[in-house]
Amino acid sequence: MSQATEESASEPSAETIREIGHDEYDPVGTFALIGLYFLILVFLWFFMYFVEFLGNDPTVVSGTAVVVALV
């Protein structure tokens, strides 16, 4: 009664217009979406690190730089 396995088949709902099996399925949309997410993550991380973190004084990093410069 429980899992809609391949045998008992997740009753193809009214909206299902085709069955796509394991071998025919190529998740290119997932690749595109996750790729886009990855690009956003990388951009935001760079923004956070270089603009917000290093741009906001004092930070540990810039503090160290000042000490090094003084020495």
Place this chain on the structure above:
Amino acid sequence: MSNVYIDQFPAEAKVIRAAFYSSFLALALGGVFGIIQTLHRTDFLRFMDSVDYYTVLTAHGVFLVISFTIFFLVGIFTWAVTTSLDRGLEDIRFTWGWYSLMAIGITMTGVAILAGFTDAIDMSASVLFTFYAPLQAHPLFYLGLVLFVVGTWVAGVDWFRSWWAWKAENPDERIPLPTFMVLTTMLMWYIATLGVAAAILLFLLPWSLGLIETVNPLLTRTLFWFFGHPVVYFWLMPAYMMWYVMLPKFSGGKLFSDPLARVVFVLFLILSVPTGIHHQYLDPGIAEGFKFIAMTNTMFLLLPSLLTAFTVVASMEHGARQRGGEGYFGWLKALPWRDPVFTGMALAGLMFAAAGFSGMINAGMNINYLVHNTFWVVGHFHLTVGTAVALTFMAVTYWFLPQVTGKALWSRSVALGQVVVWFVGMTFMSNAMHRAGLLGVPRRTAEPQYEGFEFQAAVGSIGELDAQIALGGVLLTISLGMFFANVVGTALNGRSDDLPANEYAGALSGPDDAPLVLDNLKLWTAIAVVLVIFAYTFPLLSIIDRGGLFGPEVIPFPLTVESATTLGFALETAASTSFESAGEIATSALTAVMR
């Protein structure tokens, strides 16, 4: 007999209903305190004294992240085990036993917190969800928490009993995925709660009862975070379970990979606990090296979440393509966006993706300094537990409530509106909280405005951020109202014969493709324990070595106005003394350098 859950397992459905209603009661209370503090903090409506802010904040935190989430998840875990093993629980009296323990426990804790609003009873527990010493609560608060957690432990035993009984009858079968998820989550929970059990039973409760004079605040705090980080996975893993076993079904497809789902839950079991110290990057008294180990573990923990993002999106895409979707992004249009259950979960997942970003910032040891103890962190966890978990739970309620009551949902349109309003409200509120945090606005503060000082915003202003936060808070409250209207409306409905069958999603790549070792729970538990020993033995020993098991002398600090004034004066004196001495040191150092 129909294929609805209440007909298959009537006794269990009753327990699940009780757990759901307890959870919703907590959600209502927590929501009320949420809007009160939002309007207070942003200074739009202040009808209470700021002294009561911590009581409101404690109630908001504990009711939502302890009672709402955990009552709901014990409900769906019970559903998951019984449905996927296709057998009732071994002894329903045992089940009612753990439910009662949880209910009595959280009532005790709740009474202790709410008593803080009145002077008529000499009781308070305004210690926030984190109950850091030296903030001290009434013993009832700690005792209640203990009973509640013990209740969840016994619940775990109940589900393990079901699995053992099933295994005896089906020795060669793989553990069905939902049960596998419940068991791994509970194993993680057993390890994680050892920390909070030790903090409460060995230190905080005896201290609150007056049996011991002092505690070591860093020790109890570290033990809290031993539990405090994995508890977020205790909320999140049930939401993940819904995304893996239900969302593909509602998308019109199948789970992309059962083995990958198992890998994810195993990774959570072994990596959730040895990471807690990343909440303590700014705590003095823990060596940087230990913090670095915690950071490394935390970064590894991104892996199961990213695996989940891939698997869940791939499963949704499978559904969309079966429904006729085409193209790289065009398939998104083919998803069933008019279904509140689907839309709620999908929007929750989208918010979780945003939370992944702010979580990465929190996790980095250096960049964490930028946001630590600011409103950013509050924005972050309103995306995770406040949306990824809460919105998923509310959305699946629209499927589960008919299953466990046998009654049709009151209104699908209101349900759809509810999940969208929640998403929009949280977008306003959480985004503004993140930005405010970057400006340095602190968290846990009733009145975050100071005379003679203004937060500098490069874009926008504090007034604009406050307006967004208040607007978001109001939208979230409206959304909660719509949710409860649906819950009550459904409960008042008559029995329906036209409900969907109780089943969960099939898998494109099923359990037979998963290596057998994944089901070896003993192995993964052993690895998890070893990692915890590696990550925590030396930090804990060093904390005890420096500060003593029961700490240096600490003045117990129940939150009252008198003690706040005294403490404020003491801090002021200490600060000015240390400034003076720092000034002297600096002067002498400068003189020495000039010479």
